[in-house]
Amino acid sequence: MKHTLSALVRNEPGVLAHMARHFGEAKLNINSIACGETENPDISRMVIRIEANPERISRITERMQALDVVIQVDDLSRKEFVDRELALIKVALTPEDTAQIMQIFEVFRADVVGMGQRSVTVELTGDEARVDGLIKMLKPYGILSMCRTGTIALKRGDE
Amino acid sequence: MKHTLSALVRNEPGVLAHMARHFGEAKLNINSIACGETENPDISRMVIRIEANPERISRITERMQALDVVIQVDDLSRKEFVDRELALIKVALTPEDTAQIMQIFEVFRADVVGMGQRSVTVELTGDEARVDGLIKMLKPYGILSMCRTGTIALKRGDE
Structure with missing residues (x-):
């Protein structure tokens, strides 16, 4: 099962290496990672999508939590959250x-952000299933290049 | 100056640790990182935003290029690219x-994705300046939590 871990970490050189080493040592393959600034410039939020059984996830969550650079870790798979x-x-x-390609873009509400002579570039925001859906539809026409951010997520409600 | 490095890497456990260690050793602080799947499931694309002078950037680019797990590295700051x-x-x-907050969302074309009793959650897609702009406008009202993917980018044109 895929899990989404959201960690608040100190924004310092070496933090990513520190975190990544733990994942590497645990032989866990990261499906995606997104790490960016938060409302506080000293703190970054790291959202990691990972496929593993619940025991391995709780083991790695505990290890992360024990690191000095980590402020908080949440396993968002257990909570209600908005993911994009x-x-x-x-x-x-x-x-x-x-015509067909443009129709697909319309169905998915994907926005054209660039046009070449033999290609068109679109952006799409949505949950993982939606992005996977568009990719599947476009594959037969030939995907020349592609870039995904990986999932980010916030808890639902006021918390 | 901020640079955007885009690397194609093998999708294996430990790759992120490997890459991150090099950045940590070079004492480079990563502004943001986004790593996700590409059109080929064996290959991930890592987009890294980093602030450093051109010499340090070319040194780290060379070191990355020398790694077995790295297929290609581009310094997108030098090329025309779409970044989001x-x-x-x-x-x-x-x-x-x-009313005021909703008006700000409209101006930035930010979409409401969740509502609580005392909060509202929006998503925004754009370049870094646009996201920074919305954050600046919303700060006075109180940002309760926030998550950014970090920049991803593709070259303009057909390449």
Whole structure:
């Protein structure tokens, strides 16, 4: 099962290495990671998507929590949360496919952000399933390059 | 100056630790990192935003390029590229501020993705300056929590 861990960490050089080493040593493969600033410039939020059984997840969560650089870790898989990711996808464009591709973009409400002579680049925001869905639809036309942010998430409600 | 490095890396356990160690050893602080799957499941794309002078950037780029797990590194600061990031922001909501906050969301075309009794959560996609802009506007009302993906980027044109 895929888990989403959200950690508040100190914004210092070496923090990512520290965290990543623990994941590497535990032989856990990270599906995606997104790490950016929070409302406080001294603190970053790291959201990690990882596939493992619950015991391994609680073991790694405990290890993370024990690190000096880690302020808080939440396993968001257990809580209600809003999750989103962003993808940029460059897909091959031929005159005969244009109408169909544009229709797919419309269905997914994907925004065109760039146009080349033989390609079009779109951005899509949504949960993982939605992004996977668009990629699946575009694959037959030829995906030239692609970039996904990985999931970020916030708890639902006022907390 | 801020640089955006985009690396294609093998999707294996320990790769992130490997990369992060090099940044930590070079005492470079990462502003943001986003790592997710690409069109090829064996390969991930890592986009790293980092502030450093050009010599340090070319040194770290060379070191990354020399790693077995790294397939390709581009310094996107030197090239034309589309860059985007995604933010989820939960802001405090009181009846007297509601109209103003909703107007700010409209100006930035930020989408409401969750509502609590005392808060509202929005998502915004845009370049770094746009996300910074919205955060600045919302700060006076009280940002309760926030999560940014970090920048992802694709080259402009057909390449």
